[in-house]
Amino acid sequence: MGQGQVQVAALLAGAAFMLSGCGLADSHAVWPEALKVKATEPAPLETPPDVKRLVASKLDSVFTAGSQPAHVRVSTPLHDPRGTGWTACVRAELTSVIGKPLGTQTYRVFIHEGAIFDRRQVETDDNCVTETYEPVEGAVTAEAQRNAKP
Incomplete structure (x- = not known):
């Protein structure tokens, strides 16, 4: 591997490491609720059948x-x-x-x-x-x- 390829691989690994914590950080962030990722709500129940x-x-x-x-x-x-x-x-x-x-x-x-x-x-x-x-x-x-x- 050339020196340029090693630098690109290290840069990609570093970016992946930093981005891997985004989901966890978002749930505990001090952001307004409108900017946080919302959890999916369960599907509503059907009305009881006759x-x-x-x-x-x-x-x-x-x-x-x-x-x-x-x-x-x-x-x-x-x-x-x-x-x-x-x-x-x-x-x-x-x-x-x-x-x-x-x-x-x-x-x-x-x-x-x-x-x-x-x-x-x-x-x-x-x-x-x-x-x-x-x-x-x-x-x-x-x-x-x-x-x-x-």
Whole structure:
């Protein structure tokens, strides 16, 4: 390396060292607030969804078509701690494919931007066990909709 290249490298290293503390220094500087770098604010929460209406209109997104859900009930929506969406618990009396009653089954639904995008059957350690449920009026299965068409 020539002497000129060493000087340029030393100059660049010195400038990088001096600039590396700018972010830290800005948060503790005695500058007016308008001149400081502002921290990003978290995204605002969605408004709580109408879980009753959502489940009643999209029952097939929670239960399989052959399960014939009856006595559908939902819990109040809770903010999903992993994002800006919501979660709720949905319960119903289900029937197996061969017509045998399966009993009460509970699912946790994940709601984002007013739509159910995922559902999972709850486990024993899930808090859906302690939730309070309200009945869903007008919940119509996909099979009942097909049979109702002329």
